[in-house]
Amino acid sequence: MTRLLLSVASFALTFAIATASAQQPAPTAPPASASAPQAEQGLSGSVTDETNEAVRIAIPPMPTQQDVNTPAGSTASLGVRIAEVIASDLKNSGLFQPTGPNGVGAITIPEVTAPAYDRWSGMGAEALVQGFIRSAGGDADITVGCYLYDVSLKTEQTRLGYVVPSRDWRRAAHKCADAIYARLTGESPFFDSRIAYIAETGPKDNRVKRLAIMDSDGANHRFITNGQSIALTPRFSPDYKSIVYVSYVGRRVRIYAYDIGAGTQKLVTESENAVFAPRWSPDGRTILFSMASGGTTNIYKVSAAGGGTPVRLTNTPGINVGGSFSPDGSKIVFESDRSGKQQIYVMNVDGSGQQRISFGGGSYATPEWSPRGDLIAFTKLGSFNVGVMTPSGQSERILTHGWQDEAPSWSPNGRVLQFFRTSQGRSGKSEIWQVDLTGVNERRIPTPVDGSDPAWGPLLP
Amino acid sequence: MIRTSATLMTLTAALALGACAKKAPQELPPPPVDQSAGTQTPPPSGPIPGSQQDFVATVTSDTVHFDTDQSDVRPEDYAILQSQARWLARYPAKRISIEGHADERGTRDYNLALGERRANAAKNYLASLGVDPSRMSTISYGKERPIALGSDPQSWAQNRRAVTVTVQ
Numbered sequence: 001m002t003r004l005l006l007s008v009a010s011f012a013l014t015f016a017i018a019t020a021s022a023q024q025p026a027p028t029a030p031p032a033s034a035s036a037p038q039a040e041q042g043l044s045g046s047v048t049d050e051t052n053e054a055v056r057i058a059i060p061p062m063p064t065q066q067d068v069n070t071p072a073g074s075t076a077s078l079g080v081r082i083a084e085v086i087a088s089d090l091k092n093s094g095l096f097q098p099t100g101p102n103g104v105g106a107i108t109i110p111e112v113t114a115p116a117y118d119r120w121s122g123m124g125a126e127a128l129v130q131g132f133i134r135s136a137g138g139d140a141d142i143t144v145g146c147y148l149y150d151v152s153l154k155t156e157q158t159r160l161g162y163v164v165p166s167r168d169w170r171r172a173a174h175k176c177a178d179a180i181y182a183r184l185t186g187e188s189p190f191f192d193s194r195i196a197y198i199a200e201t202g203p204k205d206n207r208v209k210r211l212a213i214m215d216s217d218g219a220n221h222r223f224i225t226n227g228q229s230i231a232l233t234p235r236f237s238p239d240y241k242s243i244v245y246v247s248y249v250g251r252r253v254r255i256y257a258y259d260i261g262a263g264t265q266k267l268v269t270e271s272e273n274a275v276f277a278p279r280w281s282p283d284g285r286t287i288l289f290s291m292a293s294g295g296t297t298n299i300y301k302v303s304a305a306g307g308g309t310p311v312r313l314t315n316t317p318g319i320n321v322g323g324s325f326s327p328d329g330s331k332i333v334f335e336s337d338r339s340g341k342q343q344i345y346v347m348n349v350d351g352s353g354q355q356r357i358s359f360g361g362g363s364y365a366t367p368e369w370s371p372r373g374d375l376i377a378f379t380k381l382g383s384f385n386v387g388v389m390t391p392s393g394q395s396e397r398i399l400t401h402g403w404q405d406e407a408p409s410w411s412p413n414g415r416v417l418q419f420f421r422t423s424q425g426r427s428g429k430s431e432i433w434q435v436d437l438t439g440v441n442e443r444r445i446p447t448p449v450d451g452s453d454p455a456w457g458p459l460l461p
Numbered sequence: 462m463i464r465t466s467a468t469l470m471t472l473t474a475a476l477a478l479g480a481c482a483k484k485a486p487q488e489l490p491p492p493p494v495d496q497s498a499g500t501q502t503p504p505p506s507g508p509i510p511g512s513q514q515d516f517v518a519t520v521t522s523d524t525v526h527f528d529t530d531q532s533d534v535r536p537e538d539y540a541i542l543q544s545q546a547r548w549l550a551r552y553p554a555k556r557i558s559i560e561g562h563a564d565e566r567g568t569r570d571y572n573l574a575l576g577e578r579r580a581n582a583a584k585n586y587l588a589s590l591g592v593d594p595s596r597m598s599t600i601s602y603g604k605e606r607p608i609a610l611g612s613d614p615q616s617w618a619q620n621r622r623a624v625t626v627t628v629q
Contacts, residue, residue, distance in 0.1 A: 203610075204607060204610045205606060205607050205608060205610060207605065209605070232569060232573075232605075233570065246573075251558075252600065253573065253600065253601060274573065274577050274599075274601055276573050276574075290570065290573075290574065292573070292574050292578070294581060295577070295578045295581035295582065295585075297577070297578075319571060319574040319578070321570045321571055321574050322570050335571065337571075342568075365567075365568040365570075365571055366570070379568050381567075381568070384566065403612075404565070404566075406568055406569070407568065407569065422565070425610075425611065425612050426610040426611060428610070453569065
């Protein structure tokens, strides 16, 4: 089974990063098998480079003891759909080669905890995901069990139980996929998370830009603003209760905080000047913003609770803009053209100690600090592509090669980036794309219309 | 009455042309005014004085352009802003908004800042010509509202601009 011990080693070599990430405990998991093997012995992970093969993983439909109806469909149909979402999540990570649930025979409830290993090894599967779904029907919650097995060692690797309202069945699937991803890669999970972005329609010279949200895989899509005013650069609050974004309502450039539960919004700060580029601190208490006045732009911070005088953090001629907190909240990475061209700088959270970190030639924009703290993602100007470097400016690597790739946003585990790709020419078409840190696994995120400015929220609890 | 109706329609057409001129090449002459109306109706004399249409028809251009990533008003565009200042001197009650724009080959937030810097540069030049700053506001559209749709240097050059529009 050594081949399956595809560890984070390839990342460690490429980026010289700390690899020992804290494992996210699976929520509400039933006690895992006491004989869970050590990582060195069993099926293990693959946040892979291009030379590694994807793990072949079988995912049969999840059986249900009693087929009952829920508002989201019968439990039997949910058992198939949950397995489909798990397969899709794992496949889209680029690290797995799922088989099923379609085209794979059904399993029985007793089989869930006693796999027919020979059947799966006969299919060439290295890993096996089985589960069950149970509900009292009607408005009752559904319970989803999820089990991961090593087919060769014939051992259970992890298990997870999740109880959700039936309408949230996709979340149970994402949680299961997250547990599998975490167990087999050694990385933190990221599937059960959401994206805020700008939905775009209309001609290039008069784009309609609406605030919208969706799950990390594009499902559960919802428009929030109606498009009468241009909306830009949304960011989910860390608790997902609020979204800050730029709106042109009233022919002014201002930042609003939209309360998702209440459906109301308020100005983040009062100013006669253009106020834009909002960003949350990791604890959700502070909002960074940029304000343009008299031809210069500087970065400020203000209490997210409202009220209070904004504190100016930069004070140089030219343009200081954007910003992204380090995960511990102690530092901010931002961009500035104070040297003549756009470059990346780091400062302490009080504005002191401003230091340029980008010296790779060319210019850089939209720095975003990884939630793991080990990397800064950016837009490389000129070529207009997305790359990463360490917080000290080392080991720069370009990951994408579109005509115009812009504004990377980190997955909650700091291993995948979403960004938007604009087409060359008169269409003005833009799409949301995703790439992992190898640069190999790249795919488009499906959206109902064009999309830009993706902002990935944290892992849901 | 039939003649009058026709005249009104022609006038409407002329006004529509005036509105279009904002997006037309800089050297476009003032929109033509229909002279064929009969003696019973006084001939329309072009856009209403002091209106946005009058502004566009009167000034050399409503738009100045900028070099890549630059926000200095080009010397060859001084005359454009001078013509705008003359018009503003003639209509001292009028206020303007200057809209700053950037080309698509910049990132969104930076382009918002750059558009503001360009609008501010045009505003400062107008102020130096005696236009009261309290009559002028700025707004940046960054790269959100290109006027030329291509992804080529010519289109980008057209989109790096500050456009003056009258308000009120």
